[in-house]
Amino acid sequence: MTDYKHIGKDFVPPDILGKVTGKAKYAEDFRVDGMVFARLYTSPIAHGKVTHIDTSALDTMEGVIGVLTADDVPAVEAPNAAILTNSPAYIGDPILAVAAVDELTAEEAMTRIKVTIEALPFAVDPLDSLIEGGPDAREEGNIFVRSREGSGFRTVKWSQQQVDEFRAGKEPTGEFTDEWSYGDVEGGFANAEVIFEAPFVTTGYAHMSMEARTAMAYWQNGTCYVYGSAQSQSFWMPGLARLLGVEMSKVVLISENTGGGFGSKIGAYPIAALPGYFSKKLGRPVQLRITREQEYYIGSARVGFQGWIKMGFARNGRMTAADVFIIEDIGPNATGGDGSSAGGAVSLVYDPAAMRFRGLPVLTNTTPRGAQRGPGQNQIAAVMAPLMDRAARELHMDPLEIRKINAVNSDTTVYAEQLPVTSAYMTEALEKGADMFDWDTKYNQPRRNGNKVIGVGIGQGYHSAGTKGFDGLIRITPDGKIHLHSGIGNLGTYSYASTTRAAAEVLKCEWEDCVIHHGNTEANLPWSSYQAGSVSTFTHTRANYVAAMDAVDKMKAITAETLGGVADDYDIDGERVFNISSPAQGMTYAAVAARAIQLGGAYSGASYPDDIHEITQRAVQNIAGTGLIGVAKDKLAQEGVIPGLAAAFVEIELDLETGKYDILDYVGIAECGTVMHPQGLAGQMKGGAVWGMGMAGLERHVYDPQNGLPANVGYHQCGIPTYLDVPAVIRTSAVDLPDPQNPFGARGIGEPAMGCSVAALTSAISDALGGHTFGRTPVSRDMIVNHIAGKPQSFKPQQTNNF
Template identity: 60%
Template structure:
């Protein structure tokens, strides 16, 4: 994990085969489990060294010069220290830490901080936009709908390049008959970084063609022209212009690359078929993402939690939670807020309720319903969960964006585990989930 970057490390893994069913991660395979294993040990180290738990994380926080992976490759950007600072301020860490382990009858206060990482961006995929003779900008995207609205949030990149009014844009998605380019599937927190890049390069190709058509019809060179408000205009005389609708009609007349009858050779076959289906319907902007990417794009997240733990029942109540995202430039503030909160709730369940039990003889699950392996609900979390974004641009994305989906679970899960250990005076379980019976027997 990028969060933990020791100068020297030896790792030994031993596979253990069992007779239980094959299982996969719910969100963030591998990385969130690492956060749950290591974050409580960071607290243990801080306690033995006499260092504040926030301070030890600040000291060791990854930055833009950090290396990641077995080959110790570079990262595009990393602002974990800024995430910790913003989270601590929103959480009011300095005031709350004076309440830690404070007891009221059988109940005791515990605080926890969690950090998590997941790689969050790829490159080399295709972008496709079209401007039709009615002047509408169609942004074609292969991004699906996971409930995060990222199909449309990432499409805004194309609209910003062409300075189009959003009301005049149509996002084409969900059906290959609409002419969808080759895009990366939605996994691994990749969408924001990867798909803003593809939409950007497609829009830049469309902008170039708009400028060239204007130069052909109105005179001058393409560099004399710019775009805004569904027009391509001469920079020195904005009245010398073509509307997008007029330019789309001219693209059809000119044919070739302007109307999609010709296309770049480096496109994926799926994108070539999409362009062929759109050819002759307007001005086509299409390109492969060949922008620079010289490192891993990391999603980083931090969580701060305060709980009240009942030592007689083993039950806890979450009093306060702050989730922080280092996701570059924020694309969709409301969508990000939902991601942070949703990841937080899933992390709390991962940490304390979602225990799998198996028959020791035949390996079949013995808890077969949600109430026996309970994901948390609205009744189990604070009514007000705070969210914060670092909002510092990633330099290898044209609009500065990175993914964030997966580590939001790992940071909340590890923060809650640390808070439970804190309330118990530093007892470390070295496992997940930590259930009420285990707390009572700690």
């Protein structure tokens, strides 16, 4: 293994101190002169039309500064989310905002506003809308298909019999809108030794960002300054500018720290632009801090699934065919795509010889959906794990063996297009995990002890974990400092910092001499990817690598130009450029930087490659002449799917009398290429594990179908696992084999870290109950108690968004 100076080593990200001391500033911590506070008035009704707004009572109310309605912001075509709307499609849809001298006054003002809303039919369970005669979540239809070929509303209805059959677990025969396949599916089933079908439900649930989304904005010389709660930094800019209706050069985004996004703050969301419009209208800075409850309305949620799967296995355990059908609960704004991603995950993780996917995205009047950690992949991981156990049982195999037989490796081809993968070592992950967990002993131990029973489970997680084509930007100043410009965003994973260590590695410099610039457009940040989809590590180690390589090339050229010879005569180390044949001859980075300023041109950033993004161009223009500039677009070779993989092993003790289980042991293994930042990786693996435990047993949306009311609009009701609900020790490790398509061998891991956990736990619960598969997440206490007592479950088969 390569001996790196920074890669694979722990470090202290610069924002840590602020976070533990409370000095870190989040969007709501900013105050500027003249700032006023806005609050949101949201829809109390699941679907309706605003017919009248009477704010006359506010005209004379002291402390009220102004009102912003849908008429003050750009209209948006359904089903897309608007900043404010007169056609609310879920409870909590923002209708207007009031600005006042303080939040209390703004809220008091809300009670004096009269908003008349005409009620429309609504649906909180896709099947209620799908059934003939059922309500449509939007007046335009109950389905919205987003595709490259064209997006649009559809109305799809299934007959009562089709819905009944689907509820009964039979193959759906109703209309669907999305389909792909590869291989000979029928032939695959024909050759199978074991075939079974299973219905499933994975209920959606909130993203639960601890920082309720906040934005503060003001205008200065035609530029809008937005202090936002953003998951990404540079990636937000195009969307934010579009929302504000201005050129990207006229927007400054400050987002130094973000209290969680989990997929709900990837791009600029509409409400982030509200203060911009309000500020323009009032001529004063406006801060909008939504409430905790509103975060549950507009803060996004995981897509729910109601599906059916059929799988065939050969005698040796190989999956010969898979047929997947998924109805997606895509909320009111048609945000999803999880279904097809789930199909893709089946294709990659279990590598069936042939496969078909069919999907149907159904609109509901529930909280808007968004990508949530492993969107699609993690839902299906939870569904698949107990079914793989079932296959193993029917084939008299060890559950570990059947997973290894079907494990993705570097030769596997995946998805409908049967693409190659950059590299994959799932077998190694499973073996490493089994070893750490002591699978053989635990699997073969006596299971029953009085009313307690031991269950063991294995989970596998996957998400594509990288992209390419973004820019890197570094700068070396005459004081010898190495400035690493990171445009990723600070979601809390520290990858904004850890990926810059790729540049430090290339530059062979001391970490103490590096300064990271991030969190503010005016910090001159390059065009960077979204901080989501597990992409940051793969993508931005590459971007930082190419920028640093550019800097190295320039430093050698400058040194050659200054001391004689050609660039290839020189090498770097110890923050010096030196002559390879005469190491004493050389220049310090500081001296080279000073020289770069004198030389100008590309060295100082006076000129730059024309293929870099306009955001990077502007950053370079701003810092030109302040040092040596390394800037480049990532054009390194890249082909095929970049998998982030993880495997988890869990042991639980389930009490057959209370339905409660304790997690006795958890081992999570990352398969993410080279480990960049061990502590960061452990944090990801542990956080993902806890999240998966929440999804497996606790977290879900609940809606009252009669009134469309959401039952869980707070931390307590949403049932996130607490410190005492998870094991005190969560053991993690990594395969740590390099990926050939990253200069340091790194891939991402964020999402699989959770998928493996939810899967392992559903597998362990099923194991503890003698192989019973609920086909549902979460598996709640009441379901377990009812099952053991031989009682029917309370919900209708395939019902969703219920207790």
